[in-house]
Amino acid sequence: MSPVLTLFGIFLISSIAKRSSADIPECKYRETIDISRYKKLNDTYVYEGLEIPANLTGEYSFRELSDGSKVSANKHLRACICKDRPCIRICCAHKDILANGECSDGLKKEISLRMLNLTFDDIIQTDPNITELRKMPQYNSTKMIVLREHFQPCDEVLGLKTNEYTMLKDGSILLHPTAEMLSNDQYCLFPQTYSDFPEILWVVNRMCVTRYIPATFGISIISLVCFILTMAVYLYVKKLRNLLGKCLISCLFCLFLEYLIWTLNKINLLYMVCTLVAYSRYFLSMASNLWFAVISYYLRKLFTSLNRHEPRNAFLKYSAFVWISAAIPTGVIYIMNQIWGEDPQKRYLTPLVGFVGCVMQNWGSAYWIFINGPILILTTFSSIMFILTAIHIWRVKREVKRFAKQNERTRPFLDIDIQTYLQFLRLFVIMGVSWLLDKITSLVEDFHYLLGTIIIDISVYLNSGFGIIIFVLLILKASTLELLMNR
Template sequence: MLITSKAVSIAFLLLATINVAWAEFDCDYFDTVDLSGIQPDSNGSYLYENLLIPAEYTGIYDYKLTGFGDERILVAEHIRGCACKLKSCVRFCCHHNLLLINGECQGNVNEILEYDPKLNITMDDGSVTEKDVLSEFVVQRHLPLPCQETGTYYLDDHDEGYEWSLFENGTFLRKYDGVFFNKSEYCLQPFELNKEIRLFPHNCLIAPSSQLGAKITIPISLLSFLITIGVYLYLPKLRNLHGKCFACYLGSLFVGYLILLLNMYKVLITYLFLCFIAGYVGYFSILAAFFWLNVMSFDLWNSFRSNNVNRYMAGNRFLIYNLYAWGVPLLFTILIFILDQVFFLEPNTDLTWIPGVFYTGCWIKTFDWSGMVYFYGPIWILIIFNTTLFILTAFQIMKVKKELRNIVKHHERKQKLNSDKQEYSFFLRLFLLMGVSWNLFVVSYLMQDKYVWGYIFDITDIFHYCQGGIILVLFVLKRNVYESCRNRIQGKEKSSSVFSQSNRALLKKKSSTFKESSV
């Protein structure tokens, strides 16, 4: 009994000494190693991978980090040692005999994995030295997998544009955007590429800080898209050519936004084939939305012109528009699919110019210039083209208005022009909303590594994700639409067009007559 009491007293004093020493010696969680299962020496020291960790460099923890920021979970009390204060550490995602595949550690820790453990290390004095990280560093392998919120991707420094540096103090530098990561934001782990196992750094995807706002606003936009599409298909007077094009545009945005939201919540990444398909479907949908906006811009401009194109397309416009607005994005999607399949796994391929769908998640790769080539570039070209068409249409309206002053009575002229100006106003509002929003989105991509502008573009990104709600307010939540819905429900609504095609035809006819009489 006396021996037991003495042992308890010694243990209590030892723990008290450790706790006091730990309180005086501050150590970051990511500078520690788990000493569970290791028996201490008589003086309280622990031997971890040939490194002797004194008692004053240890402490008792009752929690572990989850990998989601600073989130903690309570666990049984265990001893951790501040090994990185005694020797340089290297952070592994999991045991060094395992492979990291799709964010999971796979393999057998008892089977030795054959790979070269040597890496170039930038020393504190600035020199670069090749070191065997398994023998010359303390290997940390019990820390939580990083980047649980964003996901990870590996960097292959054999590819131009993907160079990186690992520093002696454990800091990691991603060179293409100059971002430094601490050990909570990256890890090393073997990965099989081109039938060769190599040691790669796996770092966090670039995730906009506006994701929280996006997770709130995108569902609102999705619901708004559905309501707007429903109203435009329900009301006969809105179910004309322009209304159908508008519904196709909103439908494309709906699919693209839905996949983007599922990506943010990491729903698709757990189903690899579904994630693979969703990446290409999302790309196709967003691109198709811009081609439908291009269709509406062209149709508006073409409607004010008297030419053979109008007569040829009179009965086939919607079919032709469908072939164009769905067909061209489909060709783009097939192109990036072929590029990914042919070049992505080829050795010595410059990944900077590969679309890389499924490389960093269920979306096209957007953290380098491939995003501009295959995604933002085509979008910007369409925005510029649409802007040109809107300006030309505005000039055409002013020109026709001036011509009609001499041949049409005031009240008739006012009636005809109001109809066309109403249509132009509809598309002008849509163009300004979409043009400004997506222009800011492209600029945000170009400035993604300029952290000074980060907070500004967080606000613009929230505005971008609110498009559905804004469209609902501008085009549906109006008195005349409400009355049309009420009349439709009561059976009073007649099939008519929100924009008078006959009025426009009369306007062009009188304009043409004026031109002929002037000759």
């Protein structure tokens, strides 16, 4: 055997051994915490007064996502801390997550002041048809390990009374009304649980998990570049700075900021301004959809009217309409969060900010009243304007072809159709009709249909690459390239 193959074999075996040594026996990943910043003393690690032996620690070079998949990460030390004491998972709003992963809502101090007592029960299986519950010792808040969890999309908040649940020794919760068992990693407690305990225990049930769709981050980066190039061309070429061009630039600027915020948040650079980012994203999202509606209205009017004169101060009027219309619901949401933002009983009526990522919540009635509903109405309006405009263009072109003389200067029938279809495609995109697919998939996901299917993936990829689509359809066409070369 050659020395190269020998070295390769040694490297492979050592890598496998190193990876296998990272696993902690009989301990799930979600039962571990990162203790890299804690020092080792006498073969143990001390975490909040709890001594963790070295045999319950291991080095990990990956992180496990909520859907069970693994992503590579810097090597770090994790400890299994739920062996000696019961662990309680309490959700942490994304706006309260620090850069080091800790939660800054001060909840542990609140727990220690209230001295919360929970009675853990144990299941005794006497025979296959009988299950008994045995009372275990009570644990107060000073003896429990509190694990902080992130809110996830599709979370369902349940308000359970004392006779509607039983907490088991392993941290699972038995729901009496439905006889459903929620394991330790299927739920977390709402941060404001302790304001109503023991009358009501607010439990966040993991109805679904976040699925990572590959390559979306890279596509979004390319979209950002394409947004910049598209806006640069429209600002550089004077003939493109007409009323339609100004509206397009404003719309693309809102989309660019949305994509930029999403990208920066993806690489964890917006922890300190998460709440501000959430309000900004909502405002920009409403503004971009309003600009699509304005563009649709203007194009419908432009194609059906014989008067090509642009109204004076039209852009100022459109701008005032868009920015004011987007600012009003943003202000209403801000006021509602200041009044009811910490009340779990108002969770479906108040569009909570910064709980699931640096965005508005995506569950409950408030989601449809303030977010999905208005955007769906605007997208439907744009779709109607597109259909009416397309019908008008098709009729005009059909009449032109009917009366046109068939001579050498007339373009072939197929060539005319291709140009018409390309024109329809451009109108479809700049009128914002393509976002209707996103709203439909959101509606379908709310009812837990098509989850994890290729239809959802296609919608995500189209949204991530919207900047690329805009650049190809508006800039990489003959007329725009000719104007750019002449300029």
